[in-house]
Amino acid sequence: AQSVDQPDAHVTLSEGASLELRCSYSYSAAPYLFWYVQYPGQSLQFLLKYITGDTVVKGTKGFEAEFRKSNSSFNLKKSPAHWSDSAKYFCALEGQGTGSKLSFGKGAKLTVSP
Amino acid sequence: EAAVTQSPRNKVTVTGGNVTLSCRQTNSHNYMYWYRQDTGHGLRLIHYSYGAGNLQIGDVPDGYKATRTTQEDFFLLLELASPSQTSLYFCASSGGAQDTQYFGPGTRLLVL
Numbered sequence: 001a002q003s004v005d006q007p008d009a010h011v012t013l014s015e016g017a018s019l020e021l022r023c024s025y026s027y028s029a030a031p032y033l034f035w036y037v038q039y040p041g042q043s044l045q046f047l048l049k050y051i052t053g054d055t056v057v058k059g060t061k062g063f064e065a066e067f068r069k070s071n072s073s074f075n076l077k078k079s080p081a082h083w084s085d086s087a088k089y090f091c092a093l094e095g096q097g098t099g100s101k102l103s104f105g106k107g108a109k110l111t112v113s114p
Numbered sequence: 115e116a117a118v119t120q121s122p123r124n125k126v127t128v129t130g131g132n133v134t135l136s137c138r139q140t141n142s143h144n145y146m147y148w149y150r151q152d153t154g155h156g157l158r159l160i161h162y163s164y165g166a167g168n169l170q171i172g173d174v175p176d177g178y179k180a181t182r183t184t185q186e187d188f189f190l191l192l193e194l195a196s197p198s199q200t201s202l203y204f205c206a207s208s209g210g211a212q213d214t215q216y217f218g219p220g221t222r223l224l225v226l
Binding site: 034042094104 | 170
């Protein structure tokens with residue numbers, strides 16, 4: 001079985017601060033991990049993914065994430081945050097041999113105040 | 115840029131009604147997916163497909179059927195709609211394992 005947990009449903013911070021959205025996963029083998037973003041009223045857009053190799057991956061819009069096998073985490077980071085980063089962020093896991101089937105976390109709504 | 119379109123964008127039906135949601139992708143992707151998004155649940159996979167004529171069961175398939183008629187077209191069928199199926203439905207496509215999924219704009223369904 002595979003699952004993803006995003007423990008912070010709502011995150012609020014001020015523009016210019018550093019943001020970190022937490023994601024933890026449960027999976028018995030090496031996971032493939034993704035972050036997607038959903039702006040208000042829009043669909044989901046891909047941000048970045050970890051497949052193998054370098055544990056720090058860089059994505060679009062200035063975001064990066066670090067894969068930590070030791071504590072089963074894949075946290076999303078950006079510094080500084082901008083008001084336009086306000087959106088809902090989803091972490092997702094693809095298990096090996098699952099035919100690209102993704103399991104999503106419940107999402108974290110980020111509000112960045114100007 | 116990947117292109118996934120969905121129709122209709124909004125749909126209202128009554129309990130027991132018959133609804134078909136359509137999805138088309140022009141990415142030449144083999145994989146297509148149907149998700150529902152509900153507050154407090156994130157995205158949940160309903161059905162997915164590896165190619166024309168193929169259908170795989172997702173995590174929340176009850177009450178839904180799906181059909182993949184061509185590489186481009188994937189349909190989600192609700193034959194006896196219930197209020198619990200009121201949701202925002204997303205279609206997505208990808209090239210396969212480890213690949214990015216590209217999402218359509220969504221269909222908002224209300225079952226009265």
